[in-house]
Amino acid sequence: MDSALILGSLPFALGIVMFGLGLGLTLDDFRRVGQHPRAAVVALLCQVVLLPAICFGLVLAFRLPPELAVGMILVAASPGGPTANLYSHLFGGNVALNITLTATNSVLVVVTLPIVVNLSAGYLLAGEAKLGLQFDKMVQVFVIVLVPVAIGMLVRARAPEAAQRLNRPVRVLSVVVLVAVISAVLFGERENLADYFVSVGLAVLVFNLVSLLIGYGVPRLAGVEHRAAIAAGFEIGIHNTALAITIALSPALLDSAEMAIPGAVYGIVMFFTAAGFGWLLTRRARLNPTP
Template identity: 75%
Template sequence: MVSELVAAGLPYALGVVMLGLGLGLTVDDFLRVGRHPRAAAAALLCQIVVLPVICFGLVLAFRLPPELAVGLMLVAASPGGPTANLYSHLFGGHVALNVTLTAINSVLVVITLPIVVNLSTAYFLAGGAEVGLQTGKVIQVLTIVLVPVAIGMLVRARAPRVARWLDRPARVLSILVLVVVISTVLYGQRNGLADSFGSVGPAVLAFNVVSLLVGYGVPRFVGAGHRDAAAAGFEIGIHNTGFAMTIALGPTLLNNAEMALPAVVYGIVMFFTAAGFGRLITRRDVREPVLVGRTPVEEAG
């Protein structure tokens, strides 16, 4: 009952968190993404092309059963989401870039996810059924991400003192939401947790770690700044596993509980690996400060 209540209330809680993120953003933050598009272009390339290729290689290397292989490919094809924005906010990433990438990926997934999943089912499953993607989930993601952020930005523009006053409570709420989500997932999966991790855990962990590193490393390689690369790392490494589970379990979609298993395990693992990744990248000797109540200092490149 508690898990059901948390699941029902989570979109609203994430909406409040996204409003808090909007309190720290200005229009110029988004314009900066356009002026320095390297990180955005690199992240989109990783999300759409590089990750599915890496995931396919790992699936073959770990010799996953067909249904689990398709399930992990489904995770690779799923977009980032509000949780990626939240981690970026907590660890000093360029949140405006996260919001932009989440919005773009949530639209592109209508095309990219069916391609990846249909190719995967054709390869791993004899006569695998094709899957299309309803726009309802896409609209839900965009609503949770964009509308609260826009409201927060409006408050900052019209009442900056109120925005500064709300900044600390918003950060505390962000951490609280993370703790509740992690606790709920662990509690809900407590009975079959060992079996789930035993069957698909190593492949999920490897894919998650590689995703975080690729998401950070590729933008840095093409000359993006640390904050932009950090945002891209979280966006690439933290997938919308709820979205993936919906596709796997949907009666009009894949309708296969075993295919949802990689998303369940990934949804647990990513909270911890992302926290470790955030700690790692914030220990850099030279990093850009995150200023409250001002536009962050722009990093060259």
């Protein structure tokens, strides 16, 4: 990725995505954790602890090259994406819980993501030039993640009509931005693309399917009701790949095109697998109604 224009625009592009997320949030979305304590706690534990651990096992099992392996961990450590809300709505999930989980995890990720990335990079890149997110880089993660969200929430609180008008265009723009970022990554690495897909494609697919299954299955085993479990499934299975790609590519952060590849591939795969997963859940619910 030697295009200065693309690299320079990445934080701005992610800012649009996170600003759009903020436009849909209020302080009540954070307070709502208390209304769904079991669902929220189980889903957040899956997202923050279980998923990175499983992903670490997968990258070792698939014997991925170190940079691609760290890129996979970066995806696992990223919060759910705004797209999860849309899928949850389409397939009968508890969208309010989705919004609550996205809001909460977007705050937690400022601490959890650097910890997970540093631990994995310390092991996987042993003997090589180590990359990590030191304190000053954690501050930058804080700025690119939380500041746009806070601005979006402020607009929602102070000018709700303007926020409502902006909400749909910014959501559409967020999808366009995600597609553009993924396309830029794939184009920049086009010479190595076939090798990367061979190396990481199957691992990404397996991890994505496992994420969706864990996101739905673990809450159900914990006694969470069906609609809340659907919400958790999409929240855990659909990651904010724009964040993972931005952190991987930004010269001030990880500055690694290879680490961005898993995020780009995941960003493509998840749209199809999430749709199939939602269809299966809907079909199963029609055949066997569950509480």
